[in-house]
Amino acid sequence: MRPGDDPGGGQDRGAGTGGYARAVGAIAAGLRDAEPAQVPERLCAVAVDLLPVDGASVSLRGDSMPLQLAASGARAARLAQLQATLGDGPCHHVLKTGAPVLARDLADDDCADRWPVFVQQALGTGVRAVYALPLGSTAVCVGTLDLYSGSPGVLSAHQMHVALLLAGVMTGALMDLPHDARDADKGWLSGLAADHDRVHQAVGMIMAQLGVGADEALARLRGDAFAQGVTVLEAAVDVVSHRRRFDSR
Structure with missing residues (x-):
């Protein structure tokens, strides 16, 4: 329809x-x-x-x-x-x-x-x-x-x-x-914040590995995620867990 x-x-x-x-x-x-x-x-x-x-x-x-x-x-x-x-x-x-x-x-x-x-x-x-x-x-x-x-x-x-x-x-x-829904141990917002922090951490690691700015590092992370067929959060977790690097080492 x-x-x-x-x-x-x-x-x-x-x-x-x-x-x-x-x-x-x-x-x-x-x-x-x-x-x-x-x-x-x-x-x-x-x-x-x-x-x-x-x-x-x-x-x-x-x-x-x-x-x-x-x-x-x-x-x-x-x-x-x-x-x-x-x-x-x-x-x-x-x-x-x-x-x-x-x-x-x-x-x-x-x-x-x-x-x-x-x-x-x-x-x-x-x-x-x-x-x-x-x-x-x-x-x-x-x-x-x-x-x-x-x-x-x-x-x-x-x-x-x-x-x-x-x-x-x-x-x-x-x-x-309500305030209790924002509680760090109970709230769904805390989970979103943790996901956001992982992406920021991955961007920071890529910046250090490649010597590029934040926008370039985020673009690299997004491009890598798309190439692998995963979400940008999943790609970020790989970077933070040291399973993925963006330099030659």
Whole structure:
């Protein structure tokens, strides 16, 4: 089904006040009894249920790269990790601008020109459209909600409203986490921080090995990860564990 198509008769599925209310009810039902750490993944699942998309992922802004927080499934998780590894893709554009990116058909020349490697890889997984929405605002964008569809097309006005509602709920959930969810021993945020630290440590080691700056070292790490078919975090772990060096020794 193409995003925006109605499965039963040509009008926007669930459009109107009643449809919006049903979306709010579905979000509430999906989050019922959820622990703070479960909210992002639950919302990704709700997004797939409410919208004509096949997958959803959420990533948080990091100093050097976005950090994947949750996904609706393995393919969505892989696409989020791919964008982090490449340093390219709709997610990165949203993080730079704070504005949504609605790539209605990745097979179009303009998408291939903007994100050549990401587009090639995404099309290879069967994804044809990506809708990336900011978490936060244009002034303060804390992350992205990325929606993936196997069919090209646009989101209708109602579907876009629902997608923005989901992004708003996701932002609120991240901002309003109780303090115990941030506890170093309990919180999922501590795991993300540890992942981020490993990447920074690997970048520092590559800088020392090659005598290059931080941007060059991160580019080398990303290129190595892509060449090996692993995530940038997995490549960083190899560097930190001394299983991979970037000099001749």
